[in-house]
Amino acid sequence: MAGVQIRKYHDDDAEAVKDLFTMGMSEHIPSSFVHLLKQPPTQLLLMMVVCALLTSSKSFLLPILAVTLLLAGMRQFVAYMFTSYIDMSLKKDLNNIQEAYLTSKDSFFWVAESEGRVVGSVACLPAENTPGYLELKRMSISRSHRRMGIAKALCQTVVDFTRERGRLGVVLYTSIVQTDAQKLYEHMGYTKIREFVMPDVATKITNFTLLEYRLDLQQDKKMD
Template identity: 75%
Template sequence: MAGVQIRKYRQDDAETVKDLFSLGMSEHVPSSFVHLLKQPLTQMVLMCTFCALLTSSKSFLLPVLAVTLLMAAARQLVAYKFKSYIETSFGLDLNAVGETYMAGKDSCFWVAESEGRVVGMVACLPHHSAPDCLELKRMSVRRSHRGRGVAKALCRTVADFTRQRGYAGVLLYTSVVQTDAQKLYEHMGYHKVREFLLPDVALKLMNFSLLEYRLDLQADKKGN
């Protein structure tokens, strides 16, 4: 990770941080679309549509066009859900990083900087339902700087901060399609606690689940 410095967030990072988050989230649209196509319900709908139109119209072109349009609509739905999530995240905390993460002693936001350019970010704050844990949030690394240890260094920064504050562990959430993130967290010592679906109807139909991971710092400390 030569040439990369991890520092605390500054106000002039605001737009860069939002752009980095948007780019990182948008990258998951293709893999989420593929995930949707792999679901039995999706395949059944596409197959039934194709067979019904083929039988009724006696034409091969019409069912092909219909299935193509359905797939295009599904791709747009996935893109829309990610765009909505990005906008919601802006409203929740990324439009006010200073107030959300930098005001309290048990929360913080860091960026990874290389040659004056922000190439990664991560944050943490107390978990809403686990008082012994901080929650790792908003992890993202620019594609050009992946594979250089930046994400691992950001993970360690959160773990060190959490340990210094006297918390027992770190919790985080990632999605079923973020396989690289899952491998990273497991490599850093996190273990999967549970997998669950959000109440959103569209996400349930997509079988788009979230994974909760925990890093037990007490166990980690004893192991070291």
């Protein structure tokens, strides 16, 4: 992590942070599409389409064309899910980071800077569903600066901030397709608490599972 500085977010970092987040989320579209294809209902639908068209048309061309169009539609649907989430996140807090994260003593937003360029970000604020905990949010690392220890350093920054505030620990949410993130959090001592699917139609259709992780800091105090 030589030459990388973790510092407080400044207003002139806004566009870089939003670009990092947008690109980072968009990278998960291909793996999420593959996840959708692995789901039994998806495989059953594709098989039924092929069988029905083969039986009715007696031709391989029509089933192949239909499946191709169906797969393209599924790919667009997954892309739409992520685009909608990105838009929602921008409106919710990333379009006004100062107000969302830098007006309370229990919330904060950091960036990782290398050679004058923002290459990473992370934030935290009080967890809505876990009293006494802070929630780690908006973790993004530029593809060109991954596997350099930046993500680990940003995670540790949140842990240190949480400990300084006297909070019980840190919670975070990630998705089933973000396997690298899962490995990082587990390596840093986080425990997976639960897996769940959001109640909206899109995530139910795709069985897009979210994972909740938690790091308890009270155990550290008892050990000390």
